[in-house]
Amino acid sequence: MTTDRDRLFAVADRELVTMLRTPQYVLVAAGFVVVVLGLAVASGLTGYVPLAVDLLAPVEVLVPLLAVAFGYRSLGAGTETTERPVLRTYPMPRWAYVGGVYVGRAVVVCSLVFATLLVAGVLVPFLGPEGSSVVATHGGEGSFGAYLRFVVLATAYAAVVLAAVLAVSAVTSTARTAVAAAVALFVVVTVGVDLAFVGALASGVLGPESLRYLQALGPNGAFRGLVLTLVVRTVDAAAIPPSVVVASALGLTAWLAGALALATAFVWPTPREGGWERVDANTTPSGGVESGEE
Template identity: 45%
Template sequence: MRRGQIFWAVAWREVSTVVRTRSYLLLAIGLLAVFAGTLRAGGGLEGGYVPTAVDLLLPLELLVPLVAVALGYRAFGGDNDDRSVLLSYPVSKRSLVAGVFVGRLVGLAGIIGAPLAVVGVVVSWIGGHESRVFATHGGVDSPVLFIRFLALTICFGAVVLAMAMAASVLVRAGRAALAAALAVLVVVVAGGDLLTLAGLSADVIGDDFLGTALAASPNAAYRGLVLETVVGMATDRGAAIDVSAAVAGLAAWLLASLGSIVVSIDRRPLAGLRAGVGELSARVADALDR
């Protein structure tokens, strides 16, 4: 069996798993409901594609990591840990990791992309006249900008998915995997912004370096890219972030996460850390039961 065939077989296995899991369908429906409520409160639908993207940006900064962690934290851990069986077949580690990642990324794109696509169609129906034309210059709303917003959102989700999968490789127990996933969620959602704020308060980060510092956080990099390449294109106001640094930051998180999975998938590194996380998770669960 060729490497390409192995890759597609593993990827299809993961896609089938996502499709068969009804909770993921409910998750997509829930996202659509959240989007509808947010846009109804903010009035972005009537304004056009870019106002809609602005209204959805903050919810997506929270919801995309949540969906990515839900898809990735049990990819190689928990009750579904069958990597020892898979690795007994003539499957390279890179093919296995790439197949699992791509398969779950397809699921993530469907869960997040489908509700956003529905929103885009609704905007094309009820948005203003300027929302129905393609922009040829700055200051004009355009469906192209909303497609760019959707693509950036999926890319952000891919980075967090890889981080969650990397966390799942470090642990096997279900509770420990959940604890590691929650740690990833906290780091992505708030960690980068809090560290940047602390650096500004301590005068460690200057104003000239702020854009680059924000690019090191996946969440801030995603936000900055949306403001720069979507909102900035329509309003002629940019300089929200260093685009090159933001792209490099997201790529670095993605490649580092996938690389760590390939290195660690057939071994048990940081066993003491795993045991400590498992013990801490058990104590937290016991405390909650009391």
């Protein structure tokens, strides 16, 4: 007997195959690898922690860009009048469909981010200079374990942003609105939240102490805070209370759970209570959905 979990993994497998067989996604992945490794080599590869510092800002931008490219049309535009009406004729719950789409695409995106950054770290002992310099903001060149923490955090950041992109995709119904919403999300994630905090700090509405916690409200701020505290270990890291780290971790978790919940709620309408929803798989974009009770 086929269970909902089996259906989830069937959708995930289909998404995974689609990602690997679509030339556009392959080109995007190749571009991400080339840019990240190029930036790593250009940084001089003077040490693991200096490499994490050099890649922090680019990762904050490139990872959301990668997530948008892989997810902005996954649940909305292009599936509203073709795929989703057909799926709604099967006994598949919304959470299984959304979960399958997310798992399939997250496997590709997260594996790409993890592997690319890991390769960049592996290059340090081979292409780095004989005598590596020390960055003044931390205690030394760092170990590979510290850099590995950066890789894991970046992978988690990718998973969170991808979930947010899927949520935006679920509430859009056309390619134009999907692109506009994805661009808006990209701006909010990369610079919007930070600019709002800078403005509040400059106007005196927020203080430095509260900013440590409030930066966890944005996925990029939470990611940056975790990297600076757990990887770079800046000179004031010892003075940062553990609650700040917990707040950043909870912020990323809340974005992940909230985004997937939103995507599940909006991926398709809920049938009327006490009745079945009758869906015409050949419905045109101007057509409607007819409901009836049995």
